[in-house]
Amino acid sequence: MKKSVWKYGLLSGLVLAGTMAVTVPFEHHINASYGMLVGYTTMVLSFLIVFVGVKHYRDTECGGSITFGRAFAAGALMMLISCVCYVAMWEALSATVEKNFAHDYAASMEKRAQNSGLQGAALEARIAEAHKFEVMYSNPLYRMSMTLLEPLPVGIIMALVTAGIVRRRPEEGISRTASPEALAN
Template sequence: MKKNVWKFGLLSGLALAIPMGFAVPLEHHIGARWSMVFGYTIMVLSFLIIFVGVKHYRDTECGGSITFGRALATGTLMMLISCACYVAMWEVLVATVEKNFAHDYAIGMVRHAQKSGLQGAALDAKISEAHNFEVMYSNPLYRMSMTLLEPLPVDIVMALVTAGILRRKPTTGLQSTASPEPLTN
C-alpha cells in the first residue's frame, strides 16, 4: 500500500503544484477571482488522480474489493501527500515571487474596510486585524497551516466521494470449478 500511496499522492501533488507555480505569478494579470476559479479547478482535477490511485489499489492489491474505511484511509493519505506538495510550492512562491503577499493582503483588507464605509473605532480595529495578520503570517508554521486549509475541504469531499464510489464488498459465493455430477434416476 505504501508504494501506491506515495506514487499517486506525489503524482497528484505534482499535478497540483506545477500549475500553481505558473498561475500565482499571473494572478495580478488575470485577477483574484479567475485565479481562484483556476486554482480550485486544478485541485479537483489533481485529486481525480487520487481516485485512479484508490481504484488501482483496490483492483491490484486488494483483489477487487475494498471497504469504505480502507478506501477513505488510502485516499486521504494520498491527498495529504498532495496537499503537502501544495504547501511546499506555496512556500517556494512566498520566498520568491510573492515576497510581499502578507503586506499586500493586509493593505487589501484595509482598503476593503475603507470602501465598505467603516469609520472610527471599527476601522481602527480592522487596521489592527490587518497588521496582526501580517505579523502572524511571517511565522512559517502559521503560514503553512493556513495554506493547508485551502485544499483540505476539497480533499475531504473528494476522499469521501472516492471511497463511496469505489467501495466494493468481496464476492462471497465461491463457485466450484469441478463439473456438476450427472443426475441419476
C-alpha cells in the same frame, strides 16, 4: 498500500504544485475571482488522480474489493501527500516571486475596510486585524497551516466521495481470479 499511496499522492501533488508554479506569477494580471476559480478547479482535478489511485489500489492490491474505511484511508493519505506538495510549492513561491504577499494582502484588507463605509472604532479594528495578519503570516508555522487549510477541505470531501464510489464487497463463492467464462457457468 504504501507504494500506491506515495505514487498517486505525489502525482496528484505534482499536478497541484506544478499548476500553482505556473499560475501564481500571473495572479496580479487576472481577476481575483478568476484566479480562485482556476485554483479550486485545479485542486479538484488533481484530487481526481487520488480517485484513480484508490481504484488502482482496490483492483491491484486488494483483489477487487475494498471497505469504505480502507478506501477512505488510502484516499486521505494520498490527498495529504498532495496537500504537503502544495504547501511546499507555496513556501518556495513565497520565498521567491511572492515575497510581499502578506504585505499586499494586508494592504488590500485595509483598502476594502476603508471602502466598505466603516468608520471610527470598527474601521480601526479592521485595519488592526489586517496588520495582525501581516505579522502572523511571517511565522512559517502559521503560514504553512493557513496554506494547508486551502486544499484540505476539498481533499477530504474528495476522499469521502472516492471511498463511497470505489468501495466494493467481495462476491461470495466467486473466485477473484475466475475467468468470465467460468463465471457464466
